Each structure stands twice: as structure tokens, then as C-alpha cells.
Amino acid sequence: MVSYNMLMYKKLAIIGLVIVFTGINFRHLSQTAQGWNSDFIADDMVTHWDKRMQPLQSNLPINTTMIGYVGDWDVLPENEYHYAGEETEYILTQYALAPIIVQRSDEHEWVIANLTPKAYDIWITTQPKDIEIIEYGLRIFLVHNP
């Protein structure tokens, strides 16, 4: 009787294992499908950032190997910017502009400034008067230090 019960438990365990893992897999598919957005096929976040950087890249001299980058995290106090967002945009910029190295510094001939209006107003006061700035919209600027 004991061994018969054990056999039944084993059968139920095997069937249960298959059902549970099939269920988990179906649930994952369902959750993934709920997040479906066809707009992302042609224009996900990374592709979008790539496109934003294209006109900027075309304004850089052909043989540029390294440029600078400043964001809100270089200008504002810690509680006034979102670290993860700043980090993501910096990484996206490096990815978009590869093989140009994008360094977190404004001590380069060419610098990308990715600044909110408040940060821009603070940052510009620290810069020399003879810099050239090209604005690309949505907080992105290309700065040339002659």
C-alpha cells in the first residue's frame, strides 16, 4: 500500500513538473505579448538614440578619435538628476558614436553636452567665451573648443 501510494506520488510529481513548467513558459509568453509595441520594431530606444546622434556625428571632423561628454551628472548636485538615466544616455552616446571614444570630460576640442536647461545655464558660465555651440534639439549640443 505504501509503495502504491509512493508510485502515485511519483506519477503526480512528474505530471505536475511538466504542467508547472509549461505554465511558467505560457505565462512568460503572455506577459511578453502584453508588452508588445510594434513601434519598437523600427524605432526602439537605442535606434532612436542612434538617429539623434547621426547629424552630430556628421559634423565632427573625419579623423576624430576622441571627444568629451558632459551631462547633468557633471553639473548638478546629486539629488537633482536621475543617475540611471544619465548613465544610460552616456552609454547610448558611446555606442552610437563608436569607434570614436567618448570620454566623460569637457577638456577636449569637441564635446557633447547633454544638459537640461538648468544644468546648461550653470555649465555655460564655466566655459570660455570663444567656444562654438551647435544645438541639435532635445538638450543635445555639440561644443567646439577652438
Next chain:
Amino acid sequence: MSFLTGFLVHLPSVLAGMLLIHQILPGNQPSRLVFKLGLGAGLGLGATSLLYFILLLITNSLSGYIFIPITLLGIGLYLTWHNRIQNPIFPTIYSLTKLQKYLLAAFCLLVLTSLGSFMIHALMNSHGGFDAWMIYNRIARFFYRGGINWQNAFSQDIYWQFHADYPLLLPLNLAGAWQTLGTENMRAAQAHGAYIFIGLVSLLIGAVAILRTTGQSLLASIVLLGTPIYVYESPREAADLTLAFFILATVACLIIYHREQNANFLFLAGLASSFGAWTKNEGLLFALISAAACFFLLNKNRRLPKILFYITGLLPLILVLYFKYFLAPSNDLFSSQADLLARITDSQRYITIFQEFIDHFVWFGRSNISIPIILLGYMLILKSHLSSKDSPAVVICAILLTTQFLGYFSIYILTPHNLDWHLRTSLARLIMHLYPAALLLYFASLSDPEPVFTK
């Protein structure tokens, strides 16, 4: 169209791997063919990447990628044709029991739903996940766009977070695919992930079927496919899935070697662990530990001279070490030794890491249900049924995986970065490296389902 070309560009590497391994490991039983299909996918891609690295070092040019897998495929096809009588490739006929047919049906259903999830993730994230565009695809862009200046990818001026010191299996295969296709086809990276995922599942099925039964192997594959993190990660173009593949391949080859005493399995185990080191830095640690595991296994069998086969398989490590010493910048984890003693002696760090390990382990897999607890319950009911001939290898491989896990624990103790950030952003993926190999040990140790349903 880009999906099709993305898959086609890696197909010669995958096929070449399968055909060449078929020459090293003869046999056309379905379980062996599935095992070789899986193993070949990863080893073929790994070999192509390493040979491309040699070509790049010699010629300083990215051209010529596709000739590598085409040449390997040509050799594989020739040998397969030449040896077709004594080593046929078409499977022997094998009839399934009723239970096995049900399990196969469940497996096929999971393959279809996994394909659905894969396609949705892939279509919505053409550049992959965060790590892909921060590390692997970025390095591939440095290569492809940089041309003869490809070594700028390892500049000391690159911010540490981009991990310019990471090994190159993925970036080289991707840059080579782009060079072949003449465009930055992001689907090529996703196809790479898909081939590795198919390889991982096939390898697990084949290995468990060789060691146990068809029913047990299908159960193992159902559990793997039912652990969503794998299908989630495969189109994300990061290297964790690839490393998980090579760890599973190493462990599978070591256990099957112990069962069959065919030294070619040792060679393949060495090759898989060195390709793991070519995939991620964690793979270097694994190559070191798995070499020790191989030593203990052979020493126990009094067959220590056979370790030469394993060492031969480890030869690609020379290239990995060349890359690490002569090209790659220093690793961020070891570049800052300040406060090292303070970190090692801080007991709170140990407690925090231990708690996070437990939490991530219990909730591993991107599921709302605790997968390890389900597997624990199943084990308690089905009970261990490990054959005495396999037990030394299974025990040594379990120690191998535990040591690798402890190695990860030590890295968190030593890390100079913010501990919470480091744990949050990496721990689940580290567990992911070891889970498929742990599943192999788990299903190799439990009672098979067939006898339960025939009584």
C-alpha cells in the same frame, strides 16, 4: 530579410561544428546526434571566433571572416562523406514509449511558445539588452567601423564601465558577420543567441539521454525551457547564455568521459572550457577550476596521463591569455586595490552578499514561482537514483560548480564598486551561468520517469 541573413551568416559555423564533432565522437543513436548537434553549435561558433582573431592579428584586416566557417564546413562535409559507411550520420530508428511521446509533445509545445517569446523580445529590441550595447555590440562597432584601427576598442581611455577588457567571442563573430553582410545587421547578434540557445537545449537533452533515458532528458529540457530567463536572454545579445552553454558542455563531456572512457570527450571538455574563457572573464575562472576537476577525476580513475587530451583542448587559452596580457586594458575589479583589506574584513559585506545570494537563488529564473523550491520538492518525491559508475564524476562536477559559485561570492567581497549596485546588476546572470549544468547533474542523479509509468 535581415533575420534570414542574420541566421544564414552563422549557419556554416554551426554546421561545421556539428560535422567535425561527429568525426571526433562517432555514433548515430538519436541521443548522441542530439548531443553533437548541441555541442557543435557552440563549439563551431567558438572556433570561428578564435580563428578569426588569429586572422585579424596576422592580417590586421577584418576581411575573410566567412572563409573560416566555410573552410571548416568543407572539411566537415568531406570527412562525413568519406566516413559515411563506418560512421553514418543519419539516425538509427528509435521508437518512443507512450510516456515519451507525451513528454515530446509537451517539449514541442514549449519550443513553440519559446519561439513566440523569442520573436517578440527580438523584434522589440533589435540592439539587444543593456549589456549588449554597452559591451559586446559596442566592441563589434569599434571593429567594424574602426577597420585597421580595431585595437582602439581596447583603449585605456574608454570608461571602465564599458568593460573593454572582456573577451571577444561574441564581438568578433558579430563584426565578422557584419563584414560579410556589408551592413550592421543586428539580427546577426540575435541569431547568434538563438543558435546558442538551441545548442544549450540540445546539449542538455542529449547529455541526459546518454546518461539516463529519453523521458528524463525531455523532462530536463522542459524545465530548462520553462525557466523564462533563458528565452528572455537569448535575443538580448549578451554573453551570459554563451558562457552557460560552455559550462554545461564542459560538465557534460567530463561526466560522459567518466562513463565511456573515450578520451575525445576530455579534449572537447578542455575546448569548451577554453571557449568559455574566450566568452567572459568568469569563463577564465571556470577554465581554471574545471582543469582542477579534470585532474581529480582522472587521478581517481588512475588515468592521469589522459589529461593530455584535456590540455590539448585548452590550447586556445593561449590566445585568450595573449589577448588579456597584450591587448586588453586592466580589469576594473582588480585595478583599484585601495581599501581591499577593509572590504575583506567587513563582516557586513558577507552577510549582505549571502542574503542576496539566497534571495536571487530562490527567485531565480524570472518567474513568480520559486523554481528551485519546485525542483527541491520534485527531488524529495522522485529520490536520487545515481548509478555508482557515474557518482564520482557527478560529485566532482557538483564541487566544480559550487567552487565557481564561491568564486563569484569572492568577487563580490573584493569588488571596489558599490556592492548593492554590483549585486543588483549581475547576480541573476551569474546564477544563469551555472543553472543548465546544475540541471544536468540534477536529472543525471534522479530516478527516471519511465519505470514509474510502467509499474
